[in-house]
Amino acid sequence: MSTLELNEKEKNVQSIPMGQKAYYSKTISEADVTLFAGITGDSQPLSTNAEFAAATSAGRCAVQSELLASYTWPVSTEIASPGAVTIDQELTFYKPVYVGDTITVVGEVTRKVLEKKYVYVRTTVYNQNDEMVADGYVRELMQVH
Numbered sequence: 258m259s260t261l262e263l264n265e266k267e268k269n270v271q272s273i274p275m276g277q278k279a280y281y282s283k284t285i286s287e288a289d290v291t292l293f294a295g296i297t298g299d300s301q302p303l304s305t306n307a308e309f310a311a312a313t314s315a316g317r318c319a320v321q322s323e324l325l326a327s328y329t330w331p332v333s334t335e336i337a338s339p340g341a342v343t344i345d346q347e348l349t350f351y352k353p354v355y356v357g358d359t360i361t362v363v364g365e366v367t368r369k370v371l372e373k374k375y376v377y378v379r380t381t382v383y384n385q386n387d388e389m390v391a392d393g394y395v396r397e398l399m400q401v402h
Contacts, residue, residue, distance in 0.1 A: 267340035270374045270399045277366045279335040283328055284359040285320050293324040319353040325360070325391060329380040332364025333395040337376055341397040348380065348393030359385040367394070374399040 294300040299321050302309035310318040326348050333343065354360060361383045368377035375396055382391040 267400065268337060269340060270369055270371055270376055273336060273366055273369070273376050273399075275366055275369065277336055279332040279364040280361060281328065281331040281335075281364075282359060282361045285324075285354065285356055287356050290318065290320055290324065290356060293321055293327075297321075297323065299323060315353055317355055319355055320358070322350050325350070325354055325382065328360060329362050329364070329382065329391075329393075329395065332362050332380060333378045333397060336364055336366060336378055337397040337399065340400050341376070343395055344398045345396035346393065348391050350391045352384070352388060352390040354382075354384060354390050360390065364395075 290304055294305050301321065303313060303315065304310075304318055304321045307318055310316070326346070329346070329348065330343075333341075363381045363383070364378045365381075366376060367379045369375065370377075376399055378395045378397065380391075380393055380395055381389060384390050
């Protein structure tokens with residue numbers, strides 16, 4: 258019988274400092290959009306049909322909003338895991354993101370509620386032109402067993 262060994266100590270609400278930051282960058286490929294559509298069923302034509310998208314005001318395929326939202330998870334995971342369960346996320350989208358764009362997500366601990374074991378991580382997404390394309394937060398519940 259094997260034993261799982263954790264290389265990192267489980268985190269808790271007290272051990273995560275206010276203002277802690279994490280970063281994640283990714284250039285979004287056509288394969289990312291196609292695979293996301295296949296996994297989730299989100300095959301809206303604005304994201305998956307170049308001919309359709311070309312006839313819209315966007316002029317080309319835009320990345321699915323929820324695919325963009327999923328790229329915020331690495332920063333909240335880096336900050337709060339192991340030891341956290343995400344219980345809430347809010348994200349507002351300000352600008353479209355396209356295949357070939359490079360996004361950078363900045364996560365920052367902005368609030369903690371000790372008695373409820375909550376850590377709030379602001380998640381801000383920028384494109385390669387340093388334009389904010391999305392902004393929101395993730396609420397992590399710490400040390401859930």
